[in-house]
Amino acid sequence: MRQRRTNSPGSTVQLNERTEILRLKREIGLTSAVSLIAGTMIGSGIFMSPEWVLRNIGSPAGSLIIWAACGLLATFGALSYAELGTIIKESGGEYIYILRNFGSLPAFLFAYTSVIVVRPAGVAAVSLSFAEYAVAPFYPGCSSPQVVVKCTAAACILLLSLVNCLSVRLATSLMNIFTVAKLLALLVIVVGGVVLLANGQTQSFQNAFQNTRSGAGAIGIAFYQGLWSFDGWNNLNYVTEEIKKPEVNLPKAMMIAIPLVTCFYLLVNVSYFAAMSPAELLSSGAVAITWGNKVLGNWVWLISLAVALSSFGSANGTFFSGGRMCYIAAREGHMPDILSMAHVQCLTPSPALIFTSVVSLIMIIPGSFSQIVNLFSFTAWLFYGTTIAGLLYLKIKKPELPSSYKVPIIIPILFLVASIYLVLAPIIDQPQIEFLYVILFIFSGILFYFPLVRYKLHPTFLRKFTLHLQLLLEVAPTEKDVN
Template identity: 35%
Template sequence: MELEKEILSVSPPPSHTSQVPQRVRLKKRINLLQGVSVIVGIIIGAGIFVSPVGILRNVKSVGLSLVMWLVCGVFNTLCALCYAELGTTISASGGEYAYVMKAFGDFPAFVCLWINCLLICPVGLAASSLIFATYILQPIFDSCEIPPIGIRLVAAIIIMLLITVNTFNVNWATRVQVIITGSKLIALAMIIIIGFVWIGKGDVTSFSNMMDGSDFAAGSIALSFYSGFWAFGGWSYLNFLTDELIDPHKNLPRAILISMSIVTVVYLVANVAYFAVLTPVEMLHSSAVAVLVLTLLLQCFGDIFFLIEMEGFAFAAILSSVFAGQVYLRVKQPDLVRPIKLPLVLPTILVVICLSICALTVYQKPWESVGAIGVMMVSLPVYIFAVKWKNKPKSVVDILENTTKLLQKLLMVVMTESDGEVK
């Protein structure tokens, strides 16, 4: 991300040459429209082509599936509002890392960052790039199957291209995001129009007795939440850009509310369109929802929903830490300036819900839980080696510093400087 040096006006000490200290800061260039585009563009992607199957597979009926989509939309919106309070209170970029750091210290924050970097972010990016690559290659391989290596190669090129754009200029990145967001919405609009044309013709078979066969078990509801997490994943990413958002105290909550409302409505209407064209049985077995494309993501898992549920468990654990930290800070630091202040009961309820989902997952899906917990536990030796081990040999220190400098130069990034306070 592009950086600027902010000039601070200070009175020079007497009898010395006047010098003006410089501080590295992020430029505030992202406006409300671009902020909404960032959130909507990140959220709307592969999830809407995968999660309908995941939710339907667990709750077993059209009616309860639509209810779960609405519940997931409301739940993620409430989570996003809590993030708006945290984002305007703790203005440092970094999202969950900054919030957990402020509340509980560096190791819990390191674990959150570890999970985000190794599990949550790569899954979403890989899935989206593979879907995009498939759509690009499909016209070329119209009469035969697309080679998996070709999909992966094009997906890798897409990721590297987007990384390059984001690295060199924030304005370029946001403009590309606006274009991509518009393209996604146009594609979904076409799906929705086709679905409602079918409804207009009177084909409403899927909407007869919609609640028949519904599975109201707590475990099934919890697992369907994970597909909702997958579909709505990304609403927190604007908080990573707080330092670059113009007037964040106003634009952050506005961007969250506007974008979440757009996504929830689009997802509900898109699911109605899906069920208008496909019966529940056809949807569970149809490639129209891009399951077989996505299975190429990690063939060793065999089932993409294994990965989604493992990621969902990790995300629920992170949310539990974030909202618990929010409650903790409200109690321990009540005088902290909070431009947005929500009722304390909201993050408290969200902590209970997230912990309950995690507990149900351990019971219902122990292997997914073990996988996510395993990723968390690996962070401990890494933290001890990289952070807590203070008296490292010079050779080790040199390797770590040279690696850091190389990555900073390669990605054109550097730590922003604060006024000395811990954020």
């Protein structure tokens, strides 16, 4: 906290209070850190993606291998990010690591893509899946009207925006509660699977590798669908400046959350295959509901409720970190100044959160779940690989940098190889025009970078507009806290 000498003691106190207001607080402890990771990872994916993983890979055994490999890859990524987080102790995740290692233009392209596409797409996809399960009980025996589904998803986004703008503590408390609820829901499915296996329902595991596909593109798309369920393993790096003792809690939370989630995912998939044949699973529009009809009978509504709550909790975690991404990019001068400000009383980055919610609302209008997942995954893994390349650069060129945690170099190397494969394999083996659109969109950011960031050609009306928004939203610029 900075202090100035003045003739009036009162003015010094006023400056101190003001300085404290303009800095986000460290309110995320170990429990909340674990909940932020696990609570974001366990969303709609495990209740929807198994069908798509099986559809692309072709066999039950192949599906289980994909799920285990996804968990291992997420663990490798988290270990690598943990070291980055203890070297570069700033919030912002991939954005801040790319900025510090590769410079302004690559970081801007990531921020431009992430703020406008990747993070809002994640919020939109999870909100749509929440809406599907939330409204399904009101339309038994038929598909839910898309207007109702999308209006419910919009209501979910607006509620999350309100909660996250009001209080960091309220948002993290919700994450803790929903994480416990969804772990209990997964535990019900796991126990149900154990009972089925004990009763001899093992037909799906006979000739379990039959029909396995080995094409690079098929495996890549299967990974996209599986890794969607693990998305959130890197969320803690977006809020490093808000974590208590990040040098300790950052790696510890990752080592608790990700193996826990991976074990649950594998056991849940085994339970699905115990209850359903591969053909039944492929024909199921909602895998968890089909499982509930077979195993729980009249209590299947519990699964609908659990999936809805799980998706809502995951959307909360995605929204929480997505708003911080936008906020940090603006603080570094890569986004409009208003997005770098925080509410003077609630100490939340409310302009960035509101902007993220607006873009997410726009994306739910034309989007479908599977389309959003594939485009999200392709873009995300492109930048994950870039981030890990930065870590390898630091480990090789600057090994003297202080870090309380170091990962063996083979782990980020393996993660980088996997990232390159996940970006290139679908393009080479199963080219889709959507991938070209994503690449063109990323590089279109260059058109905005040079006039707005490099040469700072800001129109006068924008400054006046920013001032009016400050007064309306009661926000002010913030300071970093990397101590």
